[in-house]
Amino acid sequence: MISIATWNINSVRLRMPQVERFLNEHAPDVLCLQEIKTVEELFPHEAFEALGYTYRAVHGQKGYHGVATVSRIPLREVSRNDWQANGEARHVGVELLGPGQGVVLENVYIPAGGDEPDRTINPKFGQKLDFLERMTRWADKLDRTTLITGDFNIAPLESDVWNHKQLLKVVSHTPLEIETLARFGDAHGWADIGRQLLPAPARYYSWWSYRAKDWREGDRGRRLDHIWGSPEVAKQARAHRVIEETRDWVQCSDHVPLITEFDL
DNA sequence: ATGGTGGGTAGCCCA
Numbered sequence: 278m279i280s281i282a283t284w285n286i287n288s289v290r291l292r293m294p295q296v297e298r299f300l301n302e303h304a305p306d307v308l309c310l311q312e313i314k315t316v317e318e319l320f321p322h323e324a325f326e327a328l329g330y331t332y333r334a335v336h337g338q339k340g341y342h343g344v345a346t347v348s349r350i351p352l353r354e355v356s357r358n359d360w361q362a363n364g365e366a367r368h369v370g371v372e373l374l375g376p377g378q379g380v381v382l383e384n385v386y387i388p389a390g391g392d393e394p395d396r397t398i399n400p401k402f403g404q405k406l407d408f409l410e411r412m413t414r415w416a417d418k419l420d421r422t423t424l425i426t427g428d429f430n431i432a433p434l435e436s437d438v439w440n441h442k443q444l445l446k447v448v449s450h451t452p453l454e455i456e457t458l459a460r461f462g463d464a465h466g467w468a469d470i471g472r473q474l475l476p477a478p479a480r481y482y483s484w485w486s487y488r489a490k491d492w493r494e495g496d497r498g499r500r501l502d503h504i505w506g507s508p509e510v511a512k513q514a515r516a517h518r519v520i521e522e523t524r525d526w527v528q529c530s531d532h533v534p535l536i537t538e539f540d541l
Numbered sequence: 542a543t544g545g546t547g548g549g550t551a552g553c554c555c556a
Binding site: 291314339340342391489528 | 545546547548549550554555556
């Protein structure tokens with residue numbers, strides 16, 4: 278059995294105590310982090326090594342974005358895609374070398390897309406759609422067993438948001454983003470493993486805004502974080518958990534971790 | 542309808 282976690286940590290250096298607590302309490306084999314907000318040289322390598330997470334692939338950037346995959350099972354970095362061609366660190370790909378040998382694990386941080394869902398007045402929204410289109414062309418050519426996980430910044434299903442009608446014009450849940458994500462899904466026949474194990478219409482959120490006084494009040498969440506996979510590896514998924522408790526921790530991330538277990 | 546909070550950085554950007 279292999280367990281794989283994903284967590285948008287919103288600054289790994291600030292939140293290393295919370296990461297350590299999560300690893301001690303849940304001990305996933307692999308942890309995919311997004312928004313590490315640091316360069317590789319300042320990544321807390323020693324703290325991860327002390328916990329047994331001695332394998333890693335860190336694609337960092339100063340101050341913004343940045344992704345890292347850390348692991349206690351062997352893996353090696355195989356790719357860093359720049360789907361915007363603008364130098365932002367939003368992806369790192371690894372290949373599992375021990376348990377799960379041969380599986381490719383892609384860690385991605387899709388752009389948030391700004392506030393206005395109209396590319397003519399908000400370039401960030403256009404960049405998000407373009408990023409997805411380039412990912413789609415990339416996925417068309419995939420010929421290996423692949424998992425892709427991370428912060429997709431899109432909540433595609435009605436039950437992925439606290440209020441479907443109210444969010445239809447809010448970036449992350451607009452029909453255009455959902456259609457664009459669906460084309461990405463079709464490009465490789467990806468299975469949405471999270472929803473496979475926690476089927477709609479079950480409540481399923483991974484992010485709650487910092488701007489609410491009490492994140493539980495009204496439960497205004499969205500499922501922005503995902504784990505998708507090639508059909509054959511999706512069949513090996515056995516369990517999936519949303520670790521909501523971290524949203525109550527002191528100085529928490531606005532995202533919570535997802536953990537998926539595979540029979541690999 | 543609006544603004545609300547948070548992180549990194551360094552004179553605002555991003556989420």
